[in-house]
Amino acid sequence: METTDKTIVKGGEFLIRETAFQDVFIPEEFDEEQRMIAQTCRDFLASEVYPNLDRIDRQEEGLMPSLMTKAGELGILGVSIPEEYGGFGKNFNTSMLVADVIGAGHSFAVALSAHTGIGTLPILYYGNDAQKEKYIPKLGTGEWKAAYCLTEPNSGSDANSARTKAKLTEDGKHYLINGQKMWITNGGFADVFIVFAKIDEDKNLTAFIVEREFGGITMNPEEHKMGIKGSSTRQVFFNDCPVPVENMLSERQNGFKIAVNILNIGRIKLAAAAIGASRQVINTAVNYSNERIQFERQISKYGAIRFKLAEMATKVYAVESANYRAGQNIDDAYEALVAGGMEQNKAKLKSTEQFAVECAILKVWGSEVLDYVVDEGVQIYGGMGFSADAPMDRAYRDARINRIFEGTNEINRLLTVDMMLKRAMKGELDLMTPATAVAAELMSIPDFGEEDDTLFAAEKKIISNLKKATLMVAGAAVQKLMLSLSKEQEVLMNIADMASYVYVAESVLLRTEKLVSLRGFEACEGQLNMMKIYFVEAVDALQKAGKEALWAFAEGDEQRMMLVGLKRFTKMDAFNVKDARQKVAQQLIAANKYCF
Numbered sequence: 001m002e003t004t005d006k007t008i009v010k011g012g013e014f015l016i017r018e019t020a021f022q023d024v025f026i027p028e029e030f031d032e033e034q035r036m037i038a039q040t041c042r043d044f045l046a047s048e049v050y051p052n053l054d055r056i057d058r059q060e061e062g063l064m065p066s067l068m069t070k071a072g073e074l075g076i077l078g079v080s081i082p083e084e085y086g087g088f089g090k091n092f093n094t095s096m097l098v099a100d101v102i103g104a105g106h107s108f109a110v111a112l113s114a115h116t117g118i119g120t121l122p123i124l125y126y127g128n129d130a131q132k133e134k135y136i137p138k139l140g141t142g143e144w145k146a147a148y149c150l151t152e153p154n155s156g157s158d159a160n161s162a163r164t165k166a167k168l169t170e171d172g173k174h175y176l177i178n179g180q181k182m183w184i185t186n187g188g189f190a191d192v193f194i195v196f197a198k199i200d201e202d203k204n205l206t207a208f209i210v211e212r213e214f215g216g217i218t219m220n221p222e223e224h225k226m227g228i229k230g231s232s233t234r235q236v237f238f239n240d241c242p243v244p245v246e247n248m249l250s251e252r253q254n255g256f257k258i259a260v261n262i263l264n265i266g267r268i269k270l271a272a273a274a275i276g277a278s279r280q281v282i283n284t285a286v287n288y289s290n291e292r293i294q295f296e297r298q299i300s301k302y303g304a305i306r307f308k309l310a311e312m313a314t315k316v317y318a319v320e321s322a323n324y325r326a327g328q329n330i331d332d333a334y335e336a337l338v339a340g341g342m343e344q345n346k347a348k349l350k351s352t353e354q355f356a357v358e359c360a361i362l363k364v365w366g367s368e369v370l371d372y373v374v375d376e377g378v379q380i381y382g383g384m385g386f387s388a389d390a391p392m393d394r395a396y397r398d399a400r401i402n403r404i405f406e407g408t409n410e411i412n413r414l415l416t417v418d419m420m421l422k423r424a425m426k427g428e429l430d431l432m433t434p435a436t437a438v439a440a441e442l443m444s445i446p447d448f449g450e451e452d453d454t455l456f457a458a459e460k461k462i463i464s465n466l467k468k469a470t471l472m473v474a475g476a477a478v479q480k481l482m483l484s485l486s487k488e489q490e491v492l493m494n495i496a497d498m499a500s501y502v503y504v505a506e507s508v509l510l511r512t513e514k515l516v517s518l519r520g521f522e523a524c525e526g527q528l529n530m531m532k533i534y535f536v537e538a539v540d541a542l543q544k545a546g547k548e549a550l551w552a553f554a555e556g557d558e559q560r561m562m563l564v565g566l567k568r569f570t571k572m573d574a575f576n577v578k579d580a581r582q583k584v585a586q587q588l589i590a591a592n593k594y595c596f
Helices: 032-057 063-073 092-105 107-119 121-126 129-141 255-291 303-339 344-354 356-386 391-403 409-425 432-442 457-487 489-519 522-553 556-569 577-591
Strands: 146-149 165-168 174-185 192-199 206-211 217-219 233-244
Touching: 032 063, 032 092, 032 107, 063 107, 063 129, 092 107, 092 255, 092 303, 092 344, 107 121, 107 146, 107 174, 107 192, 107 255, 121 129, 121 206, 121 255, 121 344, 146 174, 174 192, 174 206, 192 233, 192 255, 206 233, 206 255, 255 303, 255 344, 255 356, 255 391, 255 577, 303 344, 303 356, 303 489, 303 522, 303 577, 344 356, 356 391, 356 409, 356 489, 409 457, 409 489, 432 457, 432 556, 457 489, 457 522, 457 556, 489 522, 522 556, 522 577
Parallel strands: 146 192, 165 192
Antiparallel strands: 165 174, 174 233, 192 206, 217 233
16 A cells, blocks of 8 residues: 555554544455455465365374475465565565465464464575575475474573573584474474574574574474364474574574564464454354254354354454554555665564554454354354364364464563553653543543534544543553552553553444445444444453552552543443344354355
């Protein structure tokens, strides 16, 4: 999309500024070429992955690497790789679309995302010209497969505490790497490993490009896992593995920065994949509900089943709205940085880093929506949902890892608040002015002025008030707890949930408003209903999170005043959610699939 006529927003700024619907991208706007790429991915899943799911889960020798090779031949692995290295050179939101569609591919989706993301991007973004010329074309075609070696038995969330060591040989030509890595996706068949180690007594990690053929690499057998059984997951041991000095990636001790920045990309891509997986589960569940007869009626005719279908669809519609909004923000920031003279690869990293807050939010929300959807999918199937012969078994088990992948959801919630506060302290985000204004508003008489009857005015008022509620609680927590705030993880997670509901609910509003502007009200009945259903959830959940936080750190009159303020900021007119869900469910049932 063109960026010249729109406001370039900053990451985390959603909490303190109003966004116009014209400035967001919605998935309905993907062009014909992007839709063709998505269809290629769907066709690949239908022809190569779905018929072979049991074989994939049994880890049949050579099957997963052969699927990766076929995907490479179709260009699926090279969508975001520049044309000069044999890829398509598409923008970030196009790569999000690929992650979304392929996300319905169970273990194959994990293998592909590890290869194209954490396996390839460190070289693409941090490699020198010689490294990129050597590795990127072969990774883009699938001739070589990639893995990423960061986690160790004693360093998971605390990645920089890794103990793997690298020591320069006496002739100065190689680094000898020694150490143990675990939970290495694609480990069993990867040709290239991105390995993080500390040189001598360095404080920070350094990254290396390691080829399997270098030698000194051994592996444990494949891990037995709860889900994603077809994904190769190995422990990898490096025993005096000789790595040429020219295979150091970026600079010495820059490894932790590489890991963090690549994780930002991985988080939002995981959210996209979770949406694709959720959509597939809804398709299957709707189809089953239309076929299953109980008490001489299809179960899709029962209110309890319709409730589930509508809730599943609403949550997916909401996170999908936020995903592509953030993806376009990243694309717009990239274009602006390049226009300002920044080198392309640096601009790609900087633009994603700018929206690290949104990436963390979406990782949490996407994985938790998928968990909700698969759980309700099992319930709709009833007894058959618990059978390993029915599709919900695999969907249920495969979903669970996503709340742990790419940083646990607990870590990402803590990061959401931590990153916003750090940006505020650096002067990059002015949270203090609006937080102070909200505190002053609490002391004033509420404004009972004339009602605004313009389009979506009521919803915009709700979003504005939810932002005020979040700023009030966050501002009070910072003021009250100060340096001890970082230890109050429950309070931080309350605030993270408040901010996240603001972001996702606003995204739903903006998408729906844009759709109405393009198609008219009648054509958007389902989307309007889902927006309102989600608003009810967001308002209730935000009030609960705010109340718990205030109960935890505020006292006396201050607590009472803020609780009154919280109640004022989380008011919403009565809305018949039951009827709205019925209407959404009826659209799904008539289409026999997720149709939004």
